[in-house]
Amino acid sequence: MKKFLLVGICFGLVFMTTSLIWAQSKELKIGLLAPLTGPISEGGQRIANSIKMAAEEINAKGGVLGMQIKLIEWDTMGEPERGVTGAKKLIESDQVWGLIGVYRSGVALAVAEVAAANKKLFMVTDAASPAVTGLVKKDYDKYKYIFRTAAMATHFTISVNPFVTDIIKAKTYFFIAENTKMSRDIFEATKQTFDPMGIKCLGEAYVDVAASEFMGELARIKSLKPDVVIVHIPGAGGVAFQKQYYDAKVKIPHIAHTGVMNMPNVVREIGEKSNYASFAAFCWDVPITEKTIPFYKNFTKKFGYEPEGYSDVRSYDGMVVLGDGIKRAGSLDVENVIKALEKTDLKGVAGRYVFDETHQAKWGEGYLLNIIGEWVNGKGLVLWPKAYATGTYKHDPRK
Amino acid sequence: MNVLTIKEKWGMSPLILLCSLLLLIVVPFITRDNFLLHVIILANVYVVLSAAWDICSGYLGEVNLGHAAFFGLGAYTVAYFDQWFELSPWISTLIGGGVACVFSLFIGFTSLTLKRDYFVIVTIAFAQILWSIASTWSSVTGGEEGIRHISNFSSKVIFNYFFALGLMVVCIAILYAIVKSRLGRILLAIHEDEYASKAAGLNSSFYKILTFGISSFLAGLIGGFYAHYLGIVTPESLSLGVTFNVMAMTFVGGSTTIFGPIIGAYIITFLAQYLYFFMDYRLITQSLALLLIVVFFPGGLIRLIFKSAYR
Amino acid sequence: MEPLQIIEIFISGIVVGGLYSFTAVGMTLILGVMRVINLAHGSFYMVGCFATYFILVQAKLNPILGLFLTILIVFILALFVEKLIVRNTKTDLMRVSVATFSLAMLSEEAIRIKWGKVYRTIPTFIPGTTSYYGITFDNQRLVASITAVLVITGLVLYIKKGRFGRAIRMVQQDTEMASLLGINVDVVNIMVFGIGAALAGAAAGLLAPLYMIYPSMGWPPLLKCFAIVILGGMGSVGGTIFASFIFGVVEVGTAFFYGSQWAYAAVFLIMIIILLIRPKGILGKDIF
Numbered sequence: 002m003k004k005f006l007l008v009g010i011c012f013g014l015v016f017m018t019t020s021l022i023w024a025q026s027k028e029l030k031i032g033l034l035a036p037l038t039g040p041i042s043e044g045g046q047r048i049a050n051s052i053k054m055a056a057e058e059i060n061a062k063g064g065v066l067g068m069q070i071k072l073i074e075w076d077t078m079g080e081p082e083r084g085v086t087g088a089k090k091l092i093e094s095d096q097v098w099g100l101i102g103v104y105r106s107g108v109a110l111a112v113a114e115v116a117a118a119n120k121k122l123f124m125v126t127d128a129a130s131p132a133v134t135g136l137v138k139k140d141y142d143k144y145k146y147i148f149r150t151a152a153m154a155t156h157f158t159i160s161v162n163p164f165v166t167d168i169i170k171a172k173t174y175f176f177i178a179e180n181t182k183m184s185r186d187i188f189e190a191t192k193q194t195f196d197p198m199g200i201k202c203l204g205e206a207y208v209d210v211a212a213s214e215f216m217g218e219l220a221r222i223k224s225l226k227p228d229v230v231i232v233h234i235p236g237a238g239g240v241a242f243q244k245q246y247y248d249a250k251v252k253i254p255h256i257a258h259t260g261v262m263n264m265p266n267v268v269r270e271i272g273e274k275s276n277y278a279s280f281a282a283f284c285w286d287v288p289i290t291e292k293t294i295p296f297y298k299n300f301t302k303k304f305g306y307e308p309e310g311y312s313d314v315r316s317y318d319g320m321v322v323l324g325d326g327i328k329r330a331g332s333l334d335v336e337n338v339i340k341a342l343e344k345t346d347l348k349g350v351a352g353r354y355v356f357d358e359t360h361q362a363k364w365g366e367g368y369l370l371n372i373i374g375e376w377v378n379g380k381g382l383v384l385w386p387k388a389y390a391t392g393t394y395k396h397d398p399r400k
Numbered sequence: 401m402n403v404l405t406i407k408e409k410w411g412m413s414p415l416i417l418l419c420s421l422l423l424l425i426v427v428p429f430i431t432r433d434n435f436l437l438h439v440i441i442l443a444n445v446y447v448v449l450s451a452a453w454d455i456c457s458g459y460l461g462e463v464n465l466g467h468a469a470f471f472g473l474g475a476y477t478v479a480y481f482d483q484w485f486e487l488s489p490w491i492s493t494l495i496g497g498g499v500a501c502v503f504s505l506f507i508g509f510t511s512l513t514l515k516r517d518y519f520v521i522v523t524i525a526f527a528q529i530l531w532s533i534a535s536t537w538s539s540v541t542g543g544e545e546g547i548r549h550i551s552n553f554s555s556k557v558i559f560n561y562f563f564a565l566g567l568m569v570v571c572i573a574i575l576y577a578i579v580k581s582r583l584g585r586i587l588l589a590i591h592e593d594e595y596a597s598k599a600a601g602l603n604s605s606f607y608k609i610l611t612f613g614i615s616s617f618l619a620g621l622i623g624g625f626y627a628h629y630l631g632i633v634t635p636e637s638l639s640l641g642v643t644f645n646v647m648a649m650t651f652v653g654g655s656t657t658i659f660g661p662i663i664g665a666y667i668i669t670f671l672a673q674y675l676y677f678f679m680d681y682r683l684i685t686q687s688l689a690l691l692l693i694v695v696f697f698p699g700g701l702i703r704l705i706f707k708s709a710y711r
Numbered sequence: 712m713e714p715l716q717i718i719e720i721f722i723s724g725i726v727v728g729g730l731y732s733f734t735a736v737g738m739t740l741i742l743g744v745m746r747v748i749n750l751a752h753g754s755f756y757m758v759g760c761f762a763t764y765f766i767l768v769q770a771k772l773n774p775i776l777g778l779f780l781t782i783l784i785v786f787i788l789a790l791f792v793e794k795l796i797v798r799n800t801k802t803d804l805m806r807v808s809v810a811t812f813s814l815a816m817l818s819e820e821a822i823r824i825k826w827g828k829v830y831r832t833i834p835t836f837i838p839g840t841t842s843y844y845g846i847t848f849d850n851q852r853l854v855a856s857i858t859a860v861l862v863i864t865g866l867v868l869y870i871k872k873g874r875f876g877r878a879i880r881m882v883q884q885d886t887e888m889a890s891l892l893g894i895n896v897d898v899v900n901i902m903v904f905g906i907g908a909a910l911a912g913a914a915a916g917l918l919a920p921l922y923m924i925y926p927s928m929g930w931p932p933l934l935k936c937f938a939i940v941i942l943g944g945m946g947s948v949g950g951t952i953f954a955s956f957i958f959g960v961v962e963v964g965t966a967f968f969y970g971s972q973w974a975y976a977a978v979f980l981i982m983i984i985i986l987l988i989r990p991k992g993i994l995g996k997d998i999f
Contacts, residue, residue, distance in 0.1 A: 038683050040927045042823060043830055076682070080636040081546065086438065086673060094435045107545040107634050114548075114631065130545060180536040182543030208966075209536070213922045213931070216723035217966025224716060240832050240923035248849030261830055261923070270768065272834030306829050463805045465812070510987050516804055517748055517945070518986060521937050525979040528934055532979075640930075644816060647809050655805065684824060687817035694810045695799050 028071040029064070029327075031056075032091030032100045034112060039078035044104050044312050048127055049074060050304055051313040052101060055320035065324045066331070073097060079104065081111035088115035098333060099123065101319060104312065106130030106183065117144045122335055125149040126319035127312045129157065129183055134359040145339055148360040150319040150349075152283060152311070154183055156364045157258050158190035160281040160371040161231055163385045164256045165200065168373070168394050171228035171254075173201045177218055177242075178233035180207040187233055187258070203227045208234065213241045219249045227253060235260025240271060247274040252397040256373070259283055264309045268376055277397040279375040279384070284310035284351040287372065287389040296350045310351070318349035424565055428558050437561050441629065443669035444568040448622040449642075450649040450661035451575050456615035458656035459579065461591035462516060462608060466523030467646055469530045470500040470616040472638030474623025476534065479547040479633045489553050493624030500620020501613050508609040527638060534635035546634030550627050560629055567625060571618050576658050578614070587611060648690045654700025663702055720963050726848065728959025729856030730918055734932050735939040735951050736863050737910030743946025744883045744903045747797055748804075750811040752936060753929025754818040755908040759785045759915025760924045761822055764833055767920075774836040778916035785912025786905045793904040798897070815929065823926040835920040855917035860952075862913065866906075867948050879903060883946070938982045 033052055036045030056070040064070060073095050075087035084103065091097045092115065099122035103109045109128035113136055116123035123146055125133055131153055136144040152160075165171045176191060178184035184207065192202060203225045206218045215238075222230060230253050234242050239261040246255065256279040261267055263282040268275045286297035286307075296317065300308045308314055322345055327333065330341035347354045352369040354362050362369055373385040375394060382392035428437055449471060457463045474496035481492040503526075511522040534541045541547070553563055578584055589597045590604045597604050627633045636642075645668065653664025672682060693700065734756055741749050762784050766777040796810050835851040842848075870876035881889040882899045890896045914932075922928070935958070943954030958978070965977065 038820065038823065042827065043925070078641075080641075081632055081634045082630060082636060085630055085632075086442070089438055090435045090673065094433065105544065107632075110545060110548060111630075111632050132545070182538035182545050185538055185543075206966075207536075209532075214727050214962060215966070216727065217720065217963045217968075220716060220719055220723070221967050237830065237923040237925050237928070240830070241921060244835070244921060245849075248852075264830065267830045267832060267923075270832045270834060274835065457805055461805065463808050465808060510983065514986065517742075517746070518941075520748055520804065520808055521941060522983060522986060524934070525937065525982055529979045644812065647812065651809060681824070684817060684820035687813045687820060690813040691796070691810060691817055694806050694813065695796055698803075698806055 027068050029066075029068040029333075030071050030073055030095060030097040031323075032088070032095065032097040033072045033074045034077050034084060034087050034091075034100060034102045034108070035074070036079040036104050036108075037074065037076040039076075039080075041079045041104060044127065045077075045079070047309070047313045048102055048104055048316045051300070051308075051316040052126070052320045054300065054303060055317045055324075059321070059324045065327050066333070070320075070324070077103065077105075077108050079108060081105075081107045084108035084112045085115055088112045092116075092119045092121055097121070099323070099335075101323060102126055102316065103128055106133060109133050110136075113144065113147050116146055120335060121146060122323070122338060123147045124319045124323050125151055126316040127151045129154045129186075131155065131186065134361040137359045145360070146335065148322075148342055148356060150315045150322055150354065150362045152315065152364070152369070153361060154186040155190045156283075156369075156371075157187050157233070157281075158194060159364065160283070161256050161258060161373070162194060164254075164279060164281070164373050165195070165229050165231070166198070168384055169229050169254050171200060173203050173227045173229075175204050175206075175222050175225060175227040175230045176202060176233075177206040177208065177222070177230065179210050179236065179238065181210065184233050191231065208238060208242075210236060210238065212238050215242050215245050216249075219245060219251060222253065223249070223251055229253065230255035232257040232262075233260070237261065240267060243278050244271065244274045246278075247276065250397075250399060252399065254394070254396065255279065256281060259309070259311045259371070262376075263374070263381075265307045265381065268381075269379060272379075275376045276378065277375065277395060279373065279394070280381075281371050281373050282310040283369075283371045284308070284314040285372045285374065285381070285383065285389070287383060289352055289370075289389070290348045290350065292348065292350045314349075314351045318351055318354065321349055322347055322354050421569070425562075428561050434557050437557050439670060439673045441561055441564040442673070443666045444564040445622050445626050445629075446645065446649055446665040446669055447568050447662050448571045449619055450646050450653070450665050451572055451658050452615045452618035452622075453646045454650050454655055454658065454661050455575055455578065455587070456611050458650065459584065459587045459591065460608060460611045462512060462612065463520050464523045464612070464615065465520055465643055466525070466527030467615075467619060468638050468640065468642035469523070469527035470504060470619040471623040471626070471642060472530060472534070472633075472635070473500040473503055474620030475627035475633040475637050476541070476547070477620070478624040478627040479550050482550050482627075483547070486551075489551060489628045493621060493628065496624030496627070497617045497621030500623065501617035504613050504616030505609060508612045512608040512612060513605050524640075527640070527643065531635055531638040531640075534638055541635070544635060546632055548632045550631050550633065552628045552631055564625065564629070567622065571622070572658060572662065574614075575618070579658055583607070583610075644687075648686055651690060651693055651698070651700055654702030655698075657700075657702055660700050660702040664700065667701075720967055721960060722848075724960030724963040725956055726852055726856045726959070727963055728956035729859045730852070730914070731932075731935060731939060731958060732863060732952050732955035733859040733914035733917075734911045735936045735943075735955050736866070736948055737907040737914075738936045739940045739943070739946055739948060739951040740910070741904055741907040742940060743948075744879055745797070745900055747807055747904075748811070749797075749904075749907070750808060750933065751792070751815040751818070752908070752911055753931075753933030754815045755785050755789060755911040755929075756915050756932050757822070757926065757929035758788065758818060759912035760919040760928065761826065762912075763916050763919040764831055764924050767833055767836065768831075778913065781916040782909050782912045785915070786909040789905045789908030790901055792908075793901045797904060798900075815933075819926045819929065827926045831924045832922070833920040833924065851917075851920055855921070858917060859914070862910075863948070863952060866910075870948070875899075875902070935978065938978045941982050942985055 033049060035048045036042050037049060053072060056072050060069045073091060075091060077084045077087055088100060100116055101124040103112055103125055104127045106128040109125050110132055113123060128151055134149055137147055176188055232255055239257060243262060259282055262278055263280040286294055288294055297308060325347050326342035326345060327338050330337040343356055345354055345356055355368055357363050372383050372389060374381045374383045377395055383389050384394055453467050477496040477499040478492045481487050481495055507526055511519045535544055553560060586602060586607055590607060594604050649664035649668050650661045654660025738752050741747055759781050762781045763777055766772050766780055767774060841850055841853060870879055878894050878899050881894060882896055886896055939954045939958050940951055943950030
């Protein structure tokens with residue numbers, strides 16, 4: 002009898018949690034999906050913090066259409082299954098109006114399916130696969146609920162081009178990257194950009210995501226002698242790679258895609274070995290718009306570390322753009338909001354946000370760009386674009 | 401004729417079993433909450449995974465720390481067969497189980513004949529190799545994005561719900577039958593003292609490989625269902641995280657019982673999905689709880705609650 | 712392909728192998744003497760790295776002092792772990808595997824919650840590089856590698872000659888006989904566990920400045936150690952050292968010729984093959 006009661010109580014509790022009827026509230030519930038724990042939680046926490054910061058600021062100014070934004074978090078841990086579960090829970094149990102966030106394209110794609118099936122808006126703020134907006138292109142009616150303020154893989158590629166073509170004026174390059182699908186997408190785009198320009202690829206190398214020893218690759222780079230090395234190791238390996246690159250006195254100009262090498266707090270801790278490393282960042286504390294520098298100040302003050310320009314800035318802007326879209330639509334009707342979002346023309350932190358026909362935030366002069374910088378003695382010199390430049394490129398002078 | 405009562409013979413009061421089953425059958429008709437149904441489906445998947453793990457690691461004593469590998473093998477097999485041949489989901493799921501089983505036989509031949517510790521390490525290694533291949537060979541496996549648009553049994557949640565429930569019941573029934581049969585006693589004997597069993601004439605290697613094969617087949621089978629249900633498969637299904645969950649569920653419930661993993665799977669799945677306000681601390685709580693249970697209450701919950709039926 | 716390059720690869724491999732040998736020998740000791748598969752070995756390394764970070768970067772202490780402190784911290788932690796967890800569970804393979812595994816997850820999550828919000832790294836404290844005939848090595852790496860070999864050689868000598876070392880060997884060979892002879896097996900076990908973990912801590916102190924520090928950094932070393940230990944023979948210190956060097960050379964060589972993307976998988980494949988052909992490993996004695 003006792004055991005029967007136990008089982009009954011367990012199930013009863015479960016029912017209670019789910020059968021609660023949500024009263025009509027004057028809150029705009031938005032589901033925030035990000036990897037809050039797990040191996041990629043560093044990025045996830047940034048995303049979550051930025052979105053929360055944006056929501057707080059919007060709420061302080063009166064909210065959206067008189068309603069306060071209420072973010073309901075869900076930890077995806079970077080796993081698509083948890084993304085799907087979370088999306089379902091947020092939509093069905095919590096009755097959120099829309100979804101925002103996500104890190105990792107695999108999760109984004111899985112969540113996109115759930116969002117589209119339930120006709121809920123999904124603002125993607127940190128997932129780079131072309132497949133995400135490819136969905137919008139493939140089947141507009143089904144997937145029009147998906148918008149992306151994050152950069153695409155192709156934008157990553159383009160972000161380093163000025164370094165190769167203008168600053169170093171290279172004729173040959175070597176590409177080394179983490180072994181992920183995103184890296185391969187980026188490499189494809191890189192080749193497509195440079196082949197017609199006559200800039201040759203001397204070699205490519207893919208390293209394990211958890212790799213920490215790069216002696217082999219560095220020896221290969223030294224023997225091939227390219228004009229420039231393009232690095233896409235955004236995670237922990239990027240630091241080890243830079244340290245070993247410096248120690249091995251490779252001395253070939255190299256630029257890292259956005260990742261760990263444009264985080265000022267990490268570079269500070271690397272110390273001397275970060276010298277002469279160039280990087281492309283999607284945002285920096287230069288006055289790209291009037292919002293940029295205040296954002297950098299506030300973010301650093303609030304969280305204790307500087308923004309790195311991608312997951313944080315794009316997530317913050319994503320929330321702002323979403324709020325702006327709803328405001329201009331004048332109602333919570335998803336169809337109206339979609340139409341309003343498609344007409345977005347808003348100055349965010351990273352630049353000017355306008356969506357193209359696949360609901361991707363546009364890239365380019367006058368829209369969103371990146372800056373290229375170089376670390377010299379712990380300071381980030383901005384090399385490009387000229388409007389914000391604070392210095393010129395310095396070659397590694399050591400013998 | 402039966403000296404034992406039914407309760408002692410079955411190991412769990414059949415009344416509880418029946419009531420729980422009835423409750424599960426009735427749930428989709430009394431609630432509109434699809435999320436709850438989704439969680440129960442997930443719980444059932446983990447029930448099969450955990451019970452299958454228990455029979456190899458608990459009963460037989462060969463600890464398989466690469467269990468996720470077979471789960472993922474089933475899932476990926478289904479994804480590929482779906483892409484290439486457009487088979488009926490029923491068949492591809494069975495094939496998923498079969499493929500997982502074949503791999504396990506290969507691993508089993510090489511490592512189950514050696515000392516127990518080797519098996520543990522080899523299974524971890526195997527899972528890591530598969531995970532590494534799945535994550536990095538993106539042209540074939542889709543890399544970290546995985547494979548999407550896998551056909552499902554049905555788009556109706558209710559169908560999936562009952563299918564999962566039915567599959568769970570069938571798998572548990574199979575495992576239960578094994579455990580209560582002569583094979584089950586043989587497994588315990590080999591666990592207890594392999595040399596004595598060999599001396600008594602048992603071909604211990606055969607039984608070990610057989611058990612491992614069954615365990616992996618079921619894991620692959622439910623992996624196939626999982627792929628169909630979610631519509632996507634990613635390297636995460638091959639990760640240590642899955643194996644860790646399975647371990648936690650088996651231990652919390654009670655290892656070397658078939659019903660322990662059921663209890664453990666339900667408890668942990670529900671806690672993981674519903675304690676969302678607890679988000680940041682979920683993993684740490686789970687690992688702390690598991691640690692405490694393994695050290696201080698290795699019997700698991702089922703032995704605490706149903707003291708009379710288990711040692 | 713100039714011969715200089717081949718030499719550079721070879722020597723790089725040896726250096727890298729020396730780095731791995733620290734943690735690998737720690738694992739093999741625990742495996743050999745206590746017959747425990749310590750899945751938390753990577754966690755000791757990770758905790759050691761974080762300890763080194765706080766000691767060197769926040770408290771800004773002298774690196775040598777920092778190294779000793781780190782070793783001490785990890786050693787003491789390991790003693791606790793042995794007493795509370797390993798002692799109870801080591802009789803049952805399943806329990807000890809699950810216990811050490813959950814300990815590893817627990818420590819990773821605990822560190823992540825408290826300190827994992829940002830990436831961290833440590834500036835190298837042995838500055839500069841050394842060049843011989845065109846091959847350059849950074850001094851930190853060289854020193855770490857040489858220290859590893861020296862320390863381990865010292866350890867091996869101690870085990871072979873020293874009194875406590877003899878006790879360890881006796882416990883390894885025949886536990887019952889050892890306790891009959893008056894050796895306190897529990898003390899030997901706890902010390903061995905502590906030393907094994909301390910080796911991981913020492914590795915952390917020397918290696919941390921080379922890489923980045925993050926909570927899940929313990930898993931790759933753990934799995935590589937398994938591969939090395941099996942290759943060299945579980946429980947054989949000499950075999951493990953030898954295997955570490957082979958491992959290092961293979962890793963660097965593969966990276967040079969094929970790219971390291973396959974290194975992870977290849978390593979485990981080799982491991983499985985070794986188990987098929989010669990489970991004892993290169994120099995191992997099948998001690999279990």
